[in-house]
Amino acid sequence: MYVIIAGGGKVGANVVRTLLRLGHEATLVEQRRDRYERLEDEFGYQVQQGDATELFVLERAGIARPPDIVVAVTGDDEDNIVICQMAREKYGVEKVIARVNDPRNEEHFDLLGISPTISTTSSVMALIEHEVPEHELVHLLELRKENLEIVEVQLDERSPAAGKRVERLDLPEGARLISVMRDGRAEIAVGSTELRSGDQVLAILEPGRESELRRVLLKQ
Amino acid sequence: MRALVIGCGRVGSTVAKRLAADGWDVAVIDEREEALERLGERWTGRFIVGHGMDTRVLIDGGIEDADAAVVATDGDNTNLVIGQVAQRRFGVESVVVRVLDPARATLYAELGLNTISPTARAIDELSEWVAAHARSRAHT
Numbered sequence: 253m254y255v256i257i258a259g260g261g262k263v264g265a266n267v268v269r270t271l272l273r274l275g276h277e278a279t280l281v282e283q284r285r286d287r288y289e290r291l292e293d294e295f296g297y298q299v300q301q302g303d304a305t306e307l308f309v310l311e312r313a314g315i316a317r318p319p320d321i322v323v324a325v326t327g328d329d330e331d332n333i334v335i336c337q338m339a340r341e342k343y344g345v346e347k348v349i350a351r352v353n354d355p356r357n358e359e360h361f362d363l364l365g366i367s368p369t370i371s372t373t374s375s376v377m378a379l380i381e382h383e384v385p386e387h388e389l390v391h392l393l394e395l396r397k398e399n400l401e402i403v404e405v406q407l408d409e410r411s412p413a414a415g416k417r418v419e420r421l422d423l424p425e426g427a428r429l430i431s432v433m434r435d436g437r438a439e440i441a442v443g444s445t446e447l448r449s450g451d452q453v454l455a456i457l458e459p460g461r462e463s464e465l466r467r468v469l470l471k472q
Numbered sequence: 473m474r475a476l477v478i479g480c481g482r483v484g485s486t487v488a489k490r491l492a493a494d495g496w497d498v499a500v501i502d503e504r505e506e507a508l509e510r511l512g513e514r515w516t517g518r519f520i521v522g523h524g525m526d527t528r529v530l531i532d533g534g535i536e537d538a539d540a541a542v543v544a545t546d547g548d549n550t551n552l553v554i555g556q557v558a559q560r561r562f563g564v565e566s567v568v569v570r571v572l573d574p575a576r577a578t579l580y581a582e583l584g585l586n587t588i589s590p591t592a593r594a595i596d597e598l599s600e601w602v603a604a605h606a607r608s609r610a611h612t
Binding site (some may be wrong): 305306307308328329330331333334337338341342356357359360363364 | 550
């Protein structure tokens with residue numbers, strides 16, 4: 253696999269180090285001279301100095317091959333967006349991964365279809381949500397490899413989902429309801445299942461999307 | 473007609489003043505408060521202190537009803553992102569973006585953004601001037 257990484261900070265440098273150790277081919281692009289020199293001591297020709305939002309810098313790094321993945325992890329969100337757009341639109345790179353530094357910019361990445369994104373703030377928030385026990389939403393099972401989890405949600409009379417059919421719910425992307433437990437009996441949740449106050453619902457979703465699920469099932 | 477000018481440097485401030493003189497209702501956004509001085513004492517339009525990447529600032533500047541947006545901060549990539557947000561998210565009819573780097577200006581023009589590269593214009597004009605001057609000397 254060939255990967256170009258833009259941004260040689262802690263994230264970029266560690267990604268390159270790991271990729272090389274796994275036997276992949278990678279080029280790291282770092283703009284700052286002082287950082288570049290330190291990185292060059294370790295990575296040699298696999299690091300290049302330059303502004304990765306300049307086409308000639310990307311071309312020197314081999315963007316025209318094209319690489320299997322471009323990873324944009326500079327400290328500047330606008331730069332990361334532009335790097336990913338250029339890689340995709342001009343060079344036909346199929347996979348891009350971008351870092352979001354300021355979570356308020358996440359909507360711009362979404363608008364321009366740059367995904368997946370990684371954001372330290374969002375990850376910490378997801379962990380906080382995950383770690384802090386909440387009564388209405390209980391984590392039952394974590395499927396780490398699949399990046400999925402199963403949660404149990406207890407609906408009450410204030411639930412916006414009470415009285416609605418499952419197919420009418422605006423569930424978070426990738427989330428599904430598995431089953432509904434009512435009066436001690438469980439049934440598989442299908443599109444026509446109508447939810448009621450008092451239901452215990454099992455749902456499967458990506459970790460970190462709990463708050464979206466909560467909005468649909470719990471918050472009035 | 474309403475216009476939003478993002479970036480109040482030499483270019484943005486002058487464009488804002490010209491549009492206002494032509495009768496446009498102009499709002500200007502810049503993250504530096506002192507940039508207001510560039511608009512002069514007689515400026516009667518709006519001036520919002522904030523970053524153009526901040527959606528709330530754009531909305532505050534009236535982007536939702538703007539007929540035109542001129543994006544001219546000092547960062548090419550910032551301009552490219554704000555320009556796309558204005559066009560795609562807020563549906564601003566006329567969006568024009570200043571991009572110093574000719575390569576990026578051309579690429580984003582192909583992607584449907586109206587980009588203007590002062591660098592590309594300077595390159596063209598300087599080369600044309602030299603060529604024209606050489607021609608005129610050859611005739612004499």
